[in-house]
Amino acid sequence: MRVVVIGAGVIGAACALALVERGAEVVVVDRVGVAGETSSRCEGNLLVSDKAPGPEADLAVASNAMWRALAERLDADRRDGRPATEFEAKGGIVVAFQGGEAALERFAAAQRATGIRAEALDAAALADAEPHLSSEVAHAVRYPDDAQVQPSNATQALLAEAMRHGARLVVAEVTGPIGGPDRLAGVRTSTGAIPADVVVNCAGPWSAEVASRLGARLDIRPRRGMILVTTPMPQRVFHKVYDSDYVGAVGSGDAALQTSTVVESTPGGTVLIGSSRERVGFDERPGVAPAAAIAAKAVRLFPFLERTMLLRSYVGFRPYAPDHLPVIGPDPDVAGLVHATGHEGAGIGLAPATAELVAHAVLDAPTELDPTPFLPSRDGLRETA
Template sequence: MRVVVIGAGIIGAACALALVERGAEVVVVDRLGVAGETSSRCEGNLLVSDKAPGPEAALAIASNAMWRTLAGRLDADRRDGQPATEFEAKGGIVVAFPGGEAALERFAAAQRATGIRAETLDAAALASAEPHLSPEVAHAVRYPDDAQVQPSNATQALLAAAMRHGARLVVAEVTGPIGGPGRIAGVRTATGAIPADVVVNCAGPWSAEVASRLGARLDIRPRRGVILVTTPMPQRVFHKVYDSDYVGAVGSGDAALQTSIVVESTPGGTVLIGSSRERVGFDDRPGVAPAGAIAAKAVRLFPFLERTILLRSYFGFRPYAPDHLPVIGPDPEIAGLVHATGHEGAGIGLAPATAELVAHAVLDAPTDLDPTPFLPTRDGLRETA
């Protein structure tokens, strides 16, 4: 089986490894190279805490378990100075300010019924876990299974492992398909044609454009997000800590700017502060409004940040689907074309499980995961803006 994977971000890299390990001949095609876009412009979240009961929660629980084995394996197999994935099983703490206590506890109770571990913290336990947190916080729930990787490093590690098994990387832009109407037999690129039995579209926010070039229709839209980075400091944040408003922002379809706070330390001593969401196409001029709103909310959560110097900020585009579910599976109109996209801000965390579903779709590899909710034929993708 010859497979072209379009996109060398985290989803493409994970799919390449899953396919080549199962015997496929894999070529990864990307116009920029490894982790050139979304996968190097995010926080590396491996979250179950933000998942409401439903198909994505089931996918996240499975993928979270896969990451614990996968990260250890990738780090053990490093070669030639390759950086570590920086996997941290730090856990997450979701907090509510006065007035939000009941809603947070209801959400956590519903999650517990699906198998997500969610531990309500009393005031003493919260102070011990996060001593620098604002005293304004009225309620907190700890999620022991939340974790973190350095996303660019993890993407590089996945693709390096795939290439050690025989996958190839071609840096070129896909310009069109090989094959007749209704059937794809490879891709044309700016540097030549690459024949394939199956093409997997892992182009993230650009998946709709790639699909169109290949003769398919796919409703995936970019959603811009901004992240702030402080200068290095002694560690004062010990979990991934975020305001419960984050869950609502993740599930919102509003195109306007929304901000919710996620704060965490990195192994290098910096603090990452997010996040914003807005649908503005591929506008690469975020201005200061998202950063200002994020900073103001972050200081309310961790007051010490008011006296902290920002090192930089960055932004990226996330692949947004109208019904907020990833799109994973065969295209309904083009035989030989498979999609793996639409994860928005959850792509890092969902990458291993997505790759397993892609291997199932392409190679009929066994899986205990249910592919049905994520298929491109579902009704939720027929909505319009």
């Protein structure tokens, strides 16, 4: 079977690897190259801590376990200049200020009931884990399974491994379909036609446009986010630390600017500070409001950041689905088209499990994951289309 994967971000790279290892002939098509957009403009989160009980949490738990084995394999088999994934099983700490303690503990208790590890920390344990954290923090929960990769590196490593197994990368823009309105037979691109038995749409925030060019309807919208990066320093943040209001921002459908505090160190010594969310189309000019709001909240969490120099900031667009679930599976109207998108800020973490579901949809590969909640035909998605 020949499969065209549209998109060389982390979802496309993971799908390419899963498909080619199961015997498919894979061609990856991307208009700018590997990790050229969303997958290089994020933090590399592999989180279970921000997932409320439900289908996405189940997917996140499975994918988190897959990442551990996958990162070890990719890093052990580096060759030809392939970058390291920089996988860190650092764990996460979610905190609440005065008045938010009960809500955080209720959320953690619900997660524990589904098997997510969530450990309440007393003041002494929190001070030992994060000695530079604000004394205003009233409650904290540690999530040992939260982890991180360097997202651009991890994406490059995934696609390099897929190409080592025979996948091919074409840098071109998809312009239309090959075949009739009801059955795809490949794609037309800016550099020529590519016949295929199946096309997998992994175009992230641009998935709706790609779907439209291929004769399908898909309600995926861009959601802009900003991250601040400090100059390198000796490590003063030891986990991924965020305020519990981050969970609310992730699940919100509000188009207006929302900010929440997420702070973590990188192996290079910089500190990543996020995050913001707003639906403004593909406008790349955020102004100063998101940065100012992010910085103010970060300083409340880690006061030492007030005296820290910023190295840069960057924005990226995340693929937002109106019902807040990834879209994974066959298109209900166009045969031969499969979607893998709508992960918003969780695409890095959910990539391996998404790839397994895509392999199941395309090749009928075995999986213990339930694809039903993520199908493009689901009511919650099609009601908005």
